[in-house]
Amino acid sequence: MSFLSKNKIISIFILIIATFLLYTNEQLKVTNYDLLGSKFFPRIVCLFIIILGIALFFSKNERTKDKETEAKYSYYSVFFFLVVSLFYLLALDYDLGFLISSIIYVFILTLMLNKFRFKDFLKIAFFSFFSCYIIYAFFQNILKLMLP
Amino acid sequence: MELFVLGIQNVFQPTCLILIFLGTFFGIIFGAIPGLTATMGVALLIPFTFTMSAIEGTALLIGVFIGGISGGLISASLLRMPGTPSSVATTFDAYPMVKNGQAGLALGIGIFSSVFGGIVTSFGLALIAPQVVKIALKFGYFEYFSLGIFALTIVVTLAKGTMIKGLLAACFGLLFSFFGAAPVDMTYRFTFGLNSMKGGFSLLPVLIGLFAISQIMTEILNPSEVLVPKVDTKNILPPLSIFTKDWKNLIRSTLIGFFIGILPGIGSATSNIVAYGQAKQNSNHPEKFGTGYAPGIIASEASNNATTGGALIPLITMGIPGDGVTAIMLGGLMIHGLHPGPLLFQYNPDLVNSIFVSVFLANIFMFIIMIVGIRFLILVLKTPKKYLLPVILILCIVGAFALNNRMFDVWSLFLFGIIGFMLEKLKFPLTPLILGIVLGPIIEINIRQGLMASSGSFLPIFTRPISLVFIILSVLSVILPIYLEKKKKMIFQP
Helix, strand or coil: CCCCCCCHHHHHHHHHHHHHHHHHHCCCCCCCCCCCCCCCCHHHHHHHHHHHHHHHHCCCCCCCCCCCCCCHHHHHHHHHHHHHHHHHHHHHHHCCCCCHHHHHHHHHHHHHHEEEEEEEHHHHHHHHHHHHHHHHHHHHHHCCCCCC | CHHHHHHHHHCCCHHHHHHHHHHHHHHHHHHCCCCCCHHHHHHHHHHHHHCCHHHHHHHHHHHHHHHHHHHHHHHHHHHCCCCCCHHCCCHHHHHHHHHCCHHHHHHHHHHHHHHHHHHHHHHHHHHHHHHHHHHHHHHCCCHHHHHHHHHHHHHHHHHCCHHHHHHHHHHHHHHHHHHHHCCCCCEECCCCCCHHHHHHHHHHHHHHHHHHHHHHHHHHHHCCCCCCCCCCCCCCCCHHHHHHHHHHHHHHHHHHHHHHHHHCCCCCCHHHHHHHHHHHHHHCCCCCCCCHHHHHHHHHHHHHHHHHHHHHHHHHHHHCCCCCHHHHHHHHHHCCCCCCCCCHHHHHHHHHHHHHHHHHHHHHHHHHHHHHHHHHHHHHHHHHHHHHHHHHHHHHHHHHHHHCCHHHHHHHHHHHHHHHHHHCCCCCCHHHHHHHHHHHHHHHHHHHHHHHHHCCCCCCCCHHHHHHHHHHHHHHHHHHHHHHHHHHHHHCCC
């Protein structure tokens, strides 16, 4: 049995984050404008997290009711989704244009969810274009909302 | 009485009725789409009210308000993506019920509960608004602080079984709420040198990220081609016995929503979770909550619609908006040359009574639209995931950006989507995190300002009666579940 159970790994991670945030908080320069100050609540919460993190370290893992046996393929899908989303957000941030970026993004995602079956290529392309265009036209022209 | 009849006469005009109907319909659509909110819907329609009379314009906005809060039920139930912050608790039981193939029943229970909460508080609004506001006027800094602490203790009830992880989630929620400019002295906390962090995290992108984006990622893992394989479109109207057996929960949740709505700055984001927590705590079967249990849906939906009526009370009686939507509506009223407050009752009694009638009618129209639309809404579940999920994603991104017109909110959306996905895989509950984010600013601002007002004395927390009541309730809220759990284990131990 591994020494580091799931809860222990999580608690170490939490303790590192909480300690880092506590350190960052204590570096703040604040004025004594009121009794508690702006460092008080983050400090208290970070200390609570550290105490709870230690409690989690010594706690037992929860019993899982059923085994989660998702295929490795699925987590690669999630990773792929995140990578594609990152490029999409960068495209929006660097002014590629909402419509073009979204059409490409929706196309790739739909293809991925279709398990990359290229026989539906035209259908997916058609869907990507029209769904994004309708959303764009509705929000930009009818509701007059600014789009990314 | 004559004034009330005048209000009915004003509202029961063809134009006004059509406007309430359209407003409610528009609001439901806005509430149903994750990322779009009732606040946004009201803000978008205000320019259209310029050419209308004050009564017609207000009636339209009230329709959007009530439709928007109610519409959140749809995406919360069918997709586990709360359309609005007021539907977070609805996802806990409505979505499992949908997954069990009872989509129509889940929506039906939600709709009936919403209508009950909305209509009861429309009567409350009409009959007792000026009296109830006297209690709200007694709420100062320490009362809000104690209320925030009490609401936070709901975590203990919600996180039963995973107490440490629930408390950790709540603490992280509080911590995230501290990012950005601090209240009182505007010290920038946890900005890490980034200008975009100075504004902190907005609630809506966080909420959509934690629920909608993480749910999308979970669905990507799921090999099924549709969201719900088996969909029951026949059993839509819930049996009356569901509500008659649970009448205490229904009334309690309505009252919780109503009174929380009266308090400015709290809103339905808090009321639905508080009502759900109270329903679970007072239930004979708390273990059934979260498995598709009707009382869970009743609590959340009755309270969030009840909050709408409550939120209008401080707006009309004191000119203080009860929540974000009523803040926008205040602008709408002022555009028509009206100044909400005590004088509104004196100089515009016809408008005030028209508001009461509009609230009642908007709830009726909401009921009709939702009941008729259920069969069409359920069809969403039959749409293949490969088409549905990307569209939902784009709508979430548009909604997150539309809030403040900044890309930072869109990045936050995905950041919290990843956080939500990981938390769920690691068996951390999400609700305490949301509760922490919502309540963090309320707790901090009020205690800091309260201490400034009391010259540094903490005594008013315990000497002011309303504050003391909430502190006692907080202690009981923490101790009672733990004590009852231990007592149950002792009884069942051989």
